[in-house]
Amino acid sequence: GAARRAFELAVDYARERHQFGQPIGKFQAIQHKLANCLIALEGVRLILDHTARLHDGGDADWRYFADCASAFSGSALRQVALETQHTFGAIGYAEEHEAPIHFKRVHLDTIALGGASDAKRRLAARLLDAGGAGLPQYDLGTAGNAYREQVRRWLAENWSGQRKDAFDQKPFTKREFDAGFARDIGETGWIGLGWPERFGGQARSPLEQIAFMETMEQAEAPRIGAAIQANALMMFGTPEQQQQYLPAILRGEAMHGMGYSEPQAGSDLAALRTSAVRDGDHWLINGQKIWTTTWWGKYMFLAARTDKDAKPPHAGISMFIVPMDAPGITIRPSATMYDGTFANIFYDNVRIPAENLVGEVNDGWKVLTGALAFERGLVGGGIVLKVAHAFEQLRAHVMAGEGDQSLAGEPIVRDRMATLASEIEIGRLLMMHCAELAAGGVTPPEYGAISKVFSGELMERFGEAALDILGMRAALSEQMPGAIDNGRFEQNLRHSLMWVISIGTNEIQRSLIAQRALGLPR
Structure with a gap:
């Protein structure tokens, strides 16, 4: 107080x-x-x-x-x-x-x-002594709890044994997506678990969506769907676009990338220069996009400038769906520091049908920000669930120790584990709060930003702490002799950097929080 x-x-x-x-x-x-x-x-x-x-x-x-x-x-x-x-x-x-x-x-x-200090001592005793107790499971309500168990059973049958072992043997660069798994999930309808029923979705609650995200993370299942693009189509697409694109997403058959960032327009998306010019029944697209992660998808959800003289600049942007096999597209993939991939993509006189415009001409900022706001409302929860799963893996190593030496008795280790556990609970409760707000309407963007900032930086702190606790072997990368869990913890740290930068850097998010939540001047 x-x-x-x-x-x-x-x-x-x-x-x-x-x-x-x-x-x-x-x-x-x-x-x-x-x-x-x-x-x-x-x-x-x-x-x-x-x-x-x-x-x-x-x-x-x-x-x-x-x-x-x-x-x-x-x-x-x-x-x-x-x-x-x-x-x-x-x-x-x-x-x-x-x-x-x-x-x-x-x-x-x-x-x-x-x-x-006393609180941390009690937390460490609970987490590490006498076999230890894991992080508590949250009550997600009757429907959420039942759905969590249903997903667990499905994953035990469909993502286990030799199939999962074969996937886990792949290098991190090959674990971004699994087309067969996506199609299998597509048969359950769970890709559209939060979609309205009129689009073929299941209209499940935000708590049920958390149950799905949590269980998928614990099973270390690959990513699925195109949630942001699907949401934008449901909000702003024409009936024809919804009929053409949404069923394939729902079946797990079509991934959509996001063509937003450019060399001179990262967080400042209003400065983008890629152009779209109307040419009869088509649009001609020219420009460059960078840091595009799902460059291998079937379509690109692309932001382009349709009015170069618009004031303010964001008023002259439109959104398009671009088939990635269209002539004039050049893709130059690049490996990321977290063992993923992104691409520089060049669009040279790429011709797409006029009906591929999503929303109104020059009104793409509404579509773009609406899609990003939807993602930010979920992304903080997704990050903290990753940290919670990694924490349980770290806790197992701490209790097991190396040989006859157990880390669980080290005072510094106990203090750091207790600190991490308390921060994970803050992150999970911020996630739950966003879900409660979503259940009552729409999550204000500032609350999605609060969850994203805290959880992204928690992932960084966790990555640093895990290496400090486990030592040199945890700093070895995948497929190196002696690497703990095939380099999992070292890769976690490198991956954490993406989450404080992507979907709008945390510095931009802090400005949004200050201006929207606190009413400070722009």
């Missing part, structure tokens, strides 16, 4: 205080400080609420979550108190000001009753 009150005072101050002729809340440094504070405060609020609900419902896991709350809050709320003072500057030094009172209270309360 003290941290939140001081934070609210600082936000009000940032809106009103002028320096260099403008409100200090317009400065990116201030916006990002306060965005970080909001992320931390939301995490604390959610885990306290969750703990209280478990306690009142008689669930024994309430003690675990209470310890997670203390472990996370011990550092998070102190940082909020510090950043609050930084925002106030010298005005916050005065004892007459309210902020110093809250600063003292935060630092007192976070060490009371043993504080974070």
Whole structure:
């Protein structure tokens, strides 16, 4: 309460205080400080609420979550108190000001009753001693829990044994997609588990979608579907486009890439230069796209400029579906640092039918941002579920140790494992909160951004911690002698960098949080 009150005072101050002729809340440094504070405060609020609900419902896991709350809050709320003072500057030094009172209270309360240190000791004992207990399973409601078990049974029958072993033997670069698995999943209809029924979907709830994502991650199943593009087609496509493209996506037969980023237009998509010019019953597309991951898909969901003089620039963008076998497309694949692939794609007088326009001419920004907002609402959850699965693998190695040496007794290891567990619970609760908001309508983009920022950076912290804990063998890459789990942990760290950059860098997301959630000036 003290941290939140001081934070609210600082936000009000940032809106009103002028320096260099403008409100200090317009400065990116201030916006990002306060965005970080909001992320931390939301995490604390959610885990306290969750703990209280478990306690009142008689669930024994309430003690675990209470310890997670203390472990996370011990550092998070102190940082909020510090950043609050930084925002106030010298005005916050005065004892007459309210902020110093809250600063003292935060630092007192976070060490009371043993504080974070005692909480971490209890968490480590639960996680690592006497065989250890894994991360708790969340209650996803009657339908969500039942669906989770249904997916587990299906995966046990269809993604196990020799089939999964053969897939796992492939190098990471060959594990991005499995066409046969995608078609098998397509037969279940689960690619459209969240789609409206009128499009052939199952209209399952956000909690059921989490159940699916979680179970797929635990089974280490390959990616499927084209969720962002399908959602854009359902929102903005013509009936003819919906009939032509959605069934193939639903069956697992057609992957769609996203042709957004360009050499001079990464996060600043409004600056894109690839052009589309109307030529009778066709559009002629010319330009270059970069960092395109699903370059091997059947179609590209491509953003192009249809009005070079539009003011503001984003008003002159349109969206198109481009068949990747169209003449004039040159693909130059490149390996990524995380053992995936992306491509530079050149479009030279690529001719596509006029009906491949998605939405209205020059109204592509709505289509583009609508699709990205949909992805950001899910991506934070997808990231934290990856971290939770990797944490359980790390926990098994810590308890097993190397030879007669067990890492589970090392004080530093125990502290870091407890810290990671508490942060994973914050990430999972941010995911659950986004699902609750989605169930009530639409997730505000700032909350999707909060989940994405926290979980992406948690994945980085986890990757660093796993290497510190397991040592040199964990730093060996796949197919190297002695590599732990064939280089899994080292690859996890390299992969984590993608999640803080893609779908809009975390710096851009922090600006969105500050402006949309806190009302700071643009």
